[in-house]
Amino acid sequence: MSEHTVKAFGEELNHLAAEVARMGGLAEAQVADAIDTVTRRDVQLAQSVIERDAKLDVLEVEIERMAIKMIALRQPFAQDLRRTVSAMKIAGNLERCGDLAKNIAKRGVVLSDSEPITPLTRSIERMGQLVASRLKEVLDAYSAGEVIRADAVWARDDEVDEHYNSIFRELLTYMMGDPRTIQACAHLLFIAKNLERIGDHATNIAEIVHYEITGEDMPTDRPKGNTLRPFDEGDLA
């Protein structure tokens, strides 16, 4: 490859990574706004979360096409290839975070019609903050190319599960205590599940960043196991 080609490919890679970072910023905002939709019962905000999701879909398609074209025309190998493929895979994970945020916003609209259940909303808010911070942290690790930070996000995978467990139990107790809240609690249950899945995408992204930088898979299975007789909901995640 000539020096000119090498330079042009480096620029293309930087552009690709910048697009992923931009998509990451949007996904973060969608997740944060979706949580606010629920905690503030803000139907207008929900509407804008739902509408803005299309942008993430478009960006994912663009990033994928750009990456495939780069692989076909530039035939990158080693870290260049890993960077190109990573961009495409991270975009896929971010698109799904967007879908989950949209779903949370839709449920926020439904919930705004029923009585607020303040303690539960607080728990959702705390879990939401944790998940949003994991997403932010792993995207920072990606942009900075810092494997230690990505590994740290990966290692704390179980914190989200613990929150989810505790909300699951809280919700069940609430439903049993007051069956009139069952419908609202079912929506909150799915909102908690969606947050747990966004946390899981953050873990996926951490694995992708680790592979991109080191060329190696994570050494062990996720902190989360494959228990056959799960003691609690987190084992089912």
Added chain:
Amino acid sequence: MSEHTVKAFGEELNHLAAEVARMGGLAEAQVADAIDTVTRRDVQLAQSVIERDAKLDVLEVEIERMAIKMIALRQPFAQDLRRTVSAMKIAGNLERCGDLAKNIAKRGVVLSDSEPITPLTRSIERMGQLVASRLKEVLDAYSAGEVIRADAVWARDDEVDEHYNSIFRELLTYMMGDPRTIQACAHLLFIAKNLERIGDHATNIAEIVHYEITGEDMPTDRPKGNTLRPFDEGDLA
């Protein structure tokens, strides 16, 4: 490209498609067995579903690496490129179907410890059969390269949502009527949701097959809409 290279690439493409078909067969079996786990309360079957999931993970990684290598070394374009990328994307969807089947099996284990709720299990079984048949149909369309069959799967996307709606309502009614069933019903709710998501992956695969064969995206949005005030659970999918 020499005739020899063309032939070799054609063979590679066939091999790639065959690997995806093999993965599809495994995913179908996992989904069917996961449903049986719940309907027959079969803990041993659940255990084998949980263990076999690793095979799908391995196949996904292999298919992705094979596809990326083909794109880099062969620089395919037009339909050849679409076939290569499609294989990779279908494998991604199948891997997630496998995760969802594994999660259903895990919940099947938990449910086997509580009283059976026969009418609900029947509804889950019917929804499971519908979803499994959609997955089978779209994989057949992929193997046969028949766009009409893929389009037909895509067009019936809302059937699964209708089933899911009806199960959602049934479950809520059951929980309100007998709060002691709340925990079991929460697991059934997630099982129904997982089935709905497997149905959604079948729709994704239909879109991928359509694009692979025609080079065009589906002409319109999915039958499922973006209602701001959803009337029922299906609108939230």
